[in-house]
Amino acid sequence: MEQLAGRVAVVTGGGDGIGRALSLTLAAEGMDLVIADVRLERASAVAEEARTLGRRALPVAVDVGDRASVEALADAAYAEFGAVQVLCNNAGVVGVSPLTAVEDANWRWLIQVNLWGVVYGLQTFLPRMLDAGQEGHVVNTASSAGLYPGGSGRQGAYVASKYAVVGMTEALAAELEGSPIGATVLCPTATRTDIFHNAFVGRPDTYGGPRPSRGTLADFEARGDVLPEMMDPMLLARRVVRAIRERRRYVVGDTSEVRANVRDRLQRILDDCDWNEE
Numbered sequence: 001m002e003q004l005a006g007r008v009a010v011v012t013g014g015g016d017g018i019g020r021a022l023s024l025t026l027a028a029e030g031m032d033l034v035i036a037d038v039r040l041e042r043a044s045a046v047a048e049e050a051r052t053l054g055r056r057a058l059p060v061a062v063d064v065g066d067r068a069s070v071e072a073l074a075d076a077a078y079a080e081f082g083a084v085q086v087l088c089n090n091a092g093v094v095g096v097s098p099l100t101a102v103e104d105a106n107w108r109w110l111i112q113v114n115l116w117g118v119v120y121g122l123q124t125f126l127p128r129m130l131d132a133g134q135e136g137h138v139v140n141t142a143s144s145a146g147l148y149p150g151g152s153g154r155q156g157a158y159v160a161s162k163y164a165v166v167g168m169t170e171a172l173a174a175e176l177e178g179s180p181i182g183a184t185v186l187c188p189t190a191t192r193t194d195i196f197h198n199a200f201v202g203r204p205d206t207y208g209g210p211r212p213s214r215g216t217l218a219d220f221e222a223r224g225d226v227l228p229e230m231m232d233p234m235l236l237a238r239r240v241v242r243a244i245r246e247r248r249r250y251v252v253g254d255t256s257e258v259r260a261n262v263r264d265r266l267q268r269i270l271d272d273c274d275w276n277e278e
């Protein structure tokens with residue numbers, strides 16, 4: 001999809017972190033925006049930032065894990081702009097527990113937001129985008145945890161949700177071959193956002209309620225705690241813009257980390273194909 005200026009993008013989880021970076025970067029490319037987040041006040045703040053870049057921006061409250069809520073988002077987007085060309089299914093949450101300790105409610109929450117959130121986004125927007133017959137693009141945010149599980153990250157449930165998003169997007173890209181709509185899966189490595197804080201304090205009561213956060217990035221910095229190397233979400237967002245233009249299937253974060261770990265994972269699979277059977 002070559003031309004972004006004057007077109008419309010929907011970004012879920014657009015109120016913070018990577019979604020905010022995607023929203024502002026797409027606005028800088030001349031796109032109008034629907035910024036959707038479960039925290040309306042955050043979506044509104046990012047919409048205000050996008051407007052200072054001269055674009056129209058509609059903030060919408062959405063729970064991506066709720067089909068009716070995503071349908072209402074699509075209705076609001078089409079009512080405001082009449083078309084959507086870029087869909088970023090980006091909202092997501094994390095959990096950190098060994099697999100033996102993940103509560104059922106937490107499993108359900110991670111899958112509902114990280115996987116069903118993408119499914120509902122696709123089911124709700126993609127048929128309308130295809131019917132319009134215009135160039136467009138879908139960006140699904142997974143994670144490097146959707147390409148390899150990492151070491152002792154204790155994120156097995158999160159990994160499961162993100163592998164599903166990678167697989168679904170690969171299948172989608174194949175389905176969309178020959179159509180004017182492309183699909184990209186965004187696989188960030190550790191990125192400078194407050195996802196751990198947001199997902200801990202923001203877990204809904206129906207899934208077990210809020211958990212104590214160890215603090216925001218700003219709290220860590222104020223305490224002088226050393227944070228691991230993390231990517232700038234704006235750099236990822238610029239790569240997403242290129243991926244949309246060049247119809248690339250993957251955007252990854254730290255390229256040397258991803259190269260090494262993907263190679264290692266594939267090598268293990270290939271090694272275990274070798275049975276030396278007579």
Ligand SMILES: NC(=O)c1ccc[n+]([C@@H]2O[C@H](COP(=O)([O-])OP(=O)(O)OC[C@H]3O[C@@H](n4cnc5c(N)ncnc54)[C@H](O)[C@@H]3O)[C@@H](O)[C@H]2O)c1
Pocket residue numbers: 012013014015016017018019036037038039042062063064065090091092093094113141142143144145187188189190191192193194195196198199202
């Ligand atoms: N930050 C990282 O290191 C990292 C690494 C790999 C993948 N990711 C993925 O990137 C995406 C964005 O994460 P981030 O780091 O920007 O986190 P973030 O917490 O800064 O932003 C996520 C946004 O999604 C919103 N959200 C949460 N649940 C929602 C729901 N049910 N409906 C709608 N909005 C909801 C939050 O309010 C928040 O504003 C996620 O899918 C995450 O899994 C992040």
